[in-house]
Amino acid sequence: MSTPYAKLPAWADYGLIPVINLAVAFLVAGFVVLLVGENPFRAAVVLVEGAFGRGQGIAFTLFYATTFIFSGLSVAVAAHCGLFNIGGEGQGYIAGLGIGIVCLAFDSVLPWWLTFPLAIVAAAAMGALWALIPAYLQARRGSHIVITTIMFNFIAASVMVYALVGFLKPPISMAPQTRTFLEGAQLPKLNWVIELFGAKIRSAPFNVSFLLALAMAFLVWVLIWRTRLGYEMRTYGHSSKAARYAGISETRIIIVAMMISGALAGMMALNPTMGDQHNVALEFVSGAGFVGIAVALMGRLHPVGIVLAAILFGMLYQGGAELAFEMPAISRDMIVIIQGLVILFAGALEHMFRPYVQALFASLSPRSVGIEAIKGKGA
Amino acid sequence: MAQAAIELIGINKSFGAVRANRDINLEIARGTIHGIVGENGAGKSTLMSILYGFYQADSGEIRVGGQPASIKSPNDAIALGIGMVHQHFMLVDNFTVLENVILGAESDALLKKSIAKARSELERLEREYGLEVDPDAIIEELPVGLQQRVEILKALYRGAEILILDEPTGVLTPAEADHLFRILRQLKEQGKTIVLITHKLREIMAITDTVSVMRQGTMVATRETTKTTVGELAELMVGRRVLLRVEKGEAEAVGVKLAVRNLTVKDSRGVTMVDNVSFDVRAGEIVGIAGVAGNGQSEMLEAISGIRRAVSGSVMLDGKPIDLTGAADPGELRDRGLAHVPEDRHHVGLVLAFEENENSILGYHDDPRYVKGPFLDIDAIRDDARDKISKYDIRPADCRLKTANFSGGNQQKIVLAREMEQDPGVLIVGQPTRGVDVGAIEFIHKRLIAMRDQGKAVLVVSVELDEIRSLSDRILVMFAGRIVGERGPEATEGELGLLMAGVEHREAAE
Numbered sequence: 085m086s087t088p089y090a091k092l093p094a095w096a097d098y099g100l101i102p103v104i105n106l107a108v109a110f111l112v113a114g115f116v117v118l119l120v121g122e123n124p125f126r127a128a129v130v131l132v133e134g135a136f137g138r139g140q141g142i143a144f145t146l147f148y149a150t151t152f153i154f155s156g157l158s159v160a161v162a163a164h165c166g167l168f169n170i171g172g173e174g175q176g177y178i179a180g181l182g183i184g185i186v187c188l189a190f191d192s193v194l195p196w197w198l199t200f201p202l203a204i205v206a207a208a209a210m211g212a213l214w215a216l217i218p219a220y221l222q223a224r225r226g227s228h229i230v231i232t233t234i235m236f237n238f239i240a241a242s243v244m245v246y247a248l249v250g251f252l253k254p255p256i257s258m259a260p261q262t263r264t265f266l267e268g269a270q271l272p273k274l275n276w277v278i279e280l281f282g283a284k285i286r287s288a289p290f291n292v293s294f295l296l297a298l299a300m301a302f303l304v305w306v307l308i309w310r311t312r313l314g315y316e317m318r319t320y321g322h323s324s325k326a327a328r329y330a331g332i333s334e335t336r337i338i339i340v341a342m343m344i345s346g347a348l349a350g351m352m353a354l355n356p357t358m359g360d361q362h363n364v365a366l367e368f369v370s371g372a373g374f375v376g377i378a379v380a381l382m383g384r385l386h387p388v389g390i391v392l393a394a395i396l397f398g399m400l401y402q403g404g405a406e407l408a409f410e411m412p413a414i415s416r417d418m419i420v421i422i423q424g425l426v427i428l429f430a431g432a433l434e435h436m437f438r439p440y441v442q443a444l445f446a447s448l449s450p451r452s453v454g455i456e457a458i459k460g461k462g463a
Numbered sequence: 464m465a466q467a468a469i470e471l472i473g474i475n476k477s478f479g480a481v482r483a484n485r486d487i488n489l490e491i492a493r494g495t496i497h498g499i500v501g502e503n504g505a506g507k508s509t510l511m512s513i514l515y516g517f518y519q520a521d522s523g524e525i526r527v528g529g530q531p532a533s534i535k536s537p538n539d540a541i542a543l544g545i546g547m548v549h550q551h552f553m554l555v556d557n558f559t560v561l562e563n564v565i566l567g568a569e570s571d572a573l574l575k576k577s578i579a580k581a582r583s584e585l586e587r588l589e590r591e592y593g594l595e596v597d598p599d600a601i602i603e604e605l606p607v608g609l610q611q612r613v614e615i616l617k618a619l620y621r622g623a624e625i626l627i628l629d630e631p632t633g634v635l636t637p638a639e640a641d642h643l644f645r646i647l648r649q650l651k652e653q654g655k656t657i658v659l660i661t662h663k664l665r666e667i668m669a670i671t672d673t674v675s676v677m678r679q680g681t682m683v684a685t686r687e688t689t690k691t692t693v694g695e696l697a698e699l700m701v702g703r704r705v706l707l708r709v710e711k712g713e714a715e716a717v718g719v720k721l722a723v724r725n726l727t728v729k730d731s732r733g734v735t736m737v738d739n740v741s742f743d744v745r746a747g748e749i750v751g752i753a754g755v756a757g758n759g760q761s762e763m764l765e766a767i768s769g770i771r772r773a774v775s776g777s778v779m780l781d782g783k784p785i786d787l788t789g790a791a792d793p794g795e796l797r798d799r800g801l802a803h804v805p806e807d808r809h810h811v812g813l814v815l816a817f818e819e820n821e822n823s824i825l826g827y828h829d830d831p832r833y834v835k836g837p838f839l840d841i842d843a844i845r846d847d848a849r850d851k852i853s854k855y856d857i858r859p860a861d862c863r864l865k866t867a868n869f870s871g872g873n874q875q876k877i878v879l880a881r882e883m884e885q886d887p888g889v890l891i892v893g894q895p896t897r898g899v900d901v902g903a904i905e906f907i908h909k910r911l912i913a914m915r916d917q918g919k920a921v922l923v924v925s926v927e928l929d930e931i932r933s934l935s936d937r938i939l940v941m942f943a944g945r946i947v948g949e950r951g952p953e954a955t956e957g958e959l960g961l962l963m964a965g966v967e968h969r970e971a972a973e
């Protein structure tokens with residue numbers, strides 16, 4: 085007996101099930117909207133139009149998605165190695181320190197296209213470093229990585245408060261944030277790309293770090309499925325005994341995977357700082373690290389799925405903001421509930437409808453449930 | 464003939480392109496022991512999984528006790544009085560026997576009440592069928608033979624009248640297997656019906672009333688056991704005559720290739736499992752380690768291959784020493800030409816979630832043949848996997864198929880192909896033919912002997928005495944962590960059996 089239940093064809097596995105999960109999430113969200121006395125259909129229209137209706141909305145959706153792609157990839161890389169990195173929030177936050185130092189030092193002397201690579205390296209290095217300590221503790225001392233990465237989120241928050249009220253802040257200022265970066269540390273916008281399609285955009289923070297996110301998604305795919313390191317990570321992720329047999333060092337693979345994961349989490353800090361606010365401020369990550377967990381789960385740990393899931397969550401953020409504005413009865417907190425429902429059904433309850441879909445497939449066309457499914461897997 | 468307990472009529476089941484079962488008809492009489500044999504991948508487990516509700520047949524009918532039955536899940540099967548003991552146990556390791564037995568069959572909201580009820584019921588079952596197990600023992604502390612008894616008890620506790628056992632003796636020692644058979648006979652006397660899948664034709668002859676043979680998804684024959692022979696069954700399974708004992712010439716052993724020195728290994732609880740063992744394997748010979756399972760063979764293999772840290776000891780590979788106590792690394796040993804087929808292919812030798820071709824490089828994923836710089840050379844890996852698939856007749860011949868979807872015997876071949884094809888100087892093999900059909904046993908034995916004849920040093924550990932005797936040029940017997948004797952291949956079963964039981968050893972010690 086190998087697997088008790090047969091596999092679904094790829095299109096059902098990667099297409100149908102997420103769609104069902106989403107539909108149910110929106111159905112339940114619709115009831116919530118009904119409860120507060122608003123029309124759920126109009127709310128849905130406002131949400132989708134807010135996110136995709138005008139060029140402005142699309143740009144914001146993609147801006148939010150950029151951050152989520154980084155954080156989703158970060159979770160996925162660790163997960164392929166069997167590690168649950170929920171420290172993306174802290175790793176991203178602490179990366180702001182590196183970015184701040186680089187930008188303050190070079191924004192007056194270098195053009196953005198030189199500052200940006202330096203900032204990428206600084207962000208990745210800080211994120212990786214912040215993941216290194218929990219990784220080391222897990223590999224050498226067996227301290228559980230879930231606990232230590234959470235603790236490191238708190239430590240990162242304290243360190244950042246210290247830095248932002250201290251040496252990162254201009255001496256005369258009262259606000260706990262860096263001075264505004266000069267042009268040499270401001271990332272160019274990508275809004276013109278959307279405008280090519282005829283849309284009009286007043287101002288939106290959609291910027292070149294989106295391209296970096298897409299490049300990272302591709303690199304993560306290469307890493308996981310096309311490199312020796314990725315092979316070792318997946319082996320360890322599936323079976324530590326098999327990894328030991330194959331001569332893969334447990335300490336090394338845990339540390340390397342966590343550092344890559346941390347580096348990706350660190351890079352998510354580029355988008356809100358250099359791309360949008362042009363400073364490093366308190367709490368600038370604002371939960372994006374945790375959203376990454378839902379994005380990674382919903383994207384089935386595959387970079388393509390992660391990019392799509394990140395765009396979905398970007399839409400919820402942007403459309404949700406629009407919704408709160410248009411329908412006063414729906415507050416900001418309601419939006420969080422809706423987002424929570426999507427996370428619940430698409431992430432946590434990912435397998436809820438699977439058995440039913442499988443039973444349905446088995447009874448409709450038993451032949452389709454089999455090897456083809458596995459062959460079709462985009463690895 | 465007695466009334467049929469189970470009738471399968473025209474069962475078909477495909478997995479994509481693989482037709483695992485085609486037009487199967489089978490009738491199993493109540494109160495009998497019915498054997499099913501067939502090559503690896505013939506579809507035996509699939510057929511039983513259909514009966515137990517794990518899979519749905521594409522077409523066909525199942526009747527239980529003469530009534531058409533619709534079995535959509537294991538729960539339906541249990542309700543119809545069908546129980547199954549799986550090839551791989553499904554027990555919660557850190558639960559007690561009692562907790563495992565009632566798991567999922569708790570009768571009251573309060574666990575305490577269920578447990579009290581279950582305890583008396585369990586004691587009744589144990590008495591009735593001679594299935595003694597301590598209800599309060601923790602599963603992981605029990606030997607496999609007893610774990611299996613717990614599986615049987617679980618099925619009986621749920622009211623099973625029909626018991627399916629899928630390769631139950633694969634993991635058992637001969638003595639444990641004998642005990643299992645006594646239990647099965649007793650169950651039969653009480654009117655239970657038993658379906659037994661096994662690759663060991665000897666067991667079929669010893670215990671079944673009727674036997675059915677499957678080949679490539681079809682049911683090719685059903686015989687009364689008394690009216691058939693091992694030879695006939697083997698031929699029906701494979702479709703040709705099978706050598707049950709492979710011919711081999713004299714060994715031409717030369718210099719020592721692998722020398723194990725003063726090896727001592729303790730398990731996680733600190734119990735000494737291997738006690739100061741030293742031996743040599745020369746180039747061009749097969750050395751077999753015989754012994755009842757649990758006498759340190761597994762730990763010894765793990766230590767020699769670098770998976771488990773030894774307390775003391777070293778190996779010499781081609782005269783170069785490697786310390787096994789420090790940071791011995793399986794990768795380093797592999798680089799020095801030591802290939803290892805582990806006993807536990809499911810958790811150690813394979814990653815079941817990987818595609819077949821990914822498993823065919825496990826441990827060799829740094830080999831220049833399979834990589835381009837930091838990248839995997841996917842084309843080279845897949846070509847290489849396809850080569851091995853055809854050379855070792857691994858079925859289905861699809862290197863992109865998930866390894867978990869290969870049948871047990873074919874999974875074993877995937878590991879063997881990987882390790883043998885690396886052309887290692889030393890090959891150590893744990894349970895080379897566990898779960899493998901007669902045709903494949905012949906094939907594997909021939910390949911092991913071919914390796915020997917090419918001048919490799921081969922070390923084989925097996926709990927199958929027959930296998931050790933037909934393969935080995937020298938036999939070392941292990942008992943309680945020590946090597947207690949060395950014999951030639953001409954040693955009799957009785958002689959080895961006594962050594963394995965530690966008899967001579969004890970006398971010598973006195």
Ligand SMILES: Nc1ncnc2c1ncn2[C@@H]1O[C@H](COP(=O)(O)OP(=O)(O)OP(=O)(O)O)[C@@H](O)[C@H]1O
Nearest residue numbers: 478483503504505506507508509868869870871872
């Ligand atoms: N879930 C699955 N998906 C795809 N193919 C499968 C699946 N399960 C079994 N198969 C294929 O069906 C065929 C029959 O497999 P099955 O496990 O029934 O063989 P078996 O007779 O029990 O073999 P063994 O003696 O090796 O255990 C094999 O070719 C196997 O690869």
Ligand SMILES: [Mg+2]
Nearest residue numbers: 085508870871
């Ligand atoms: Mg089987």
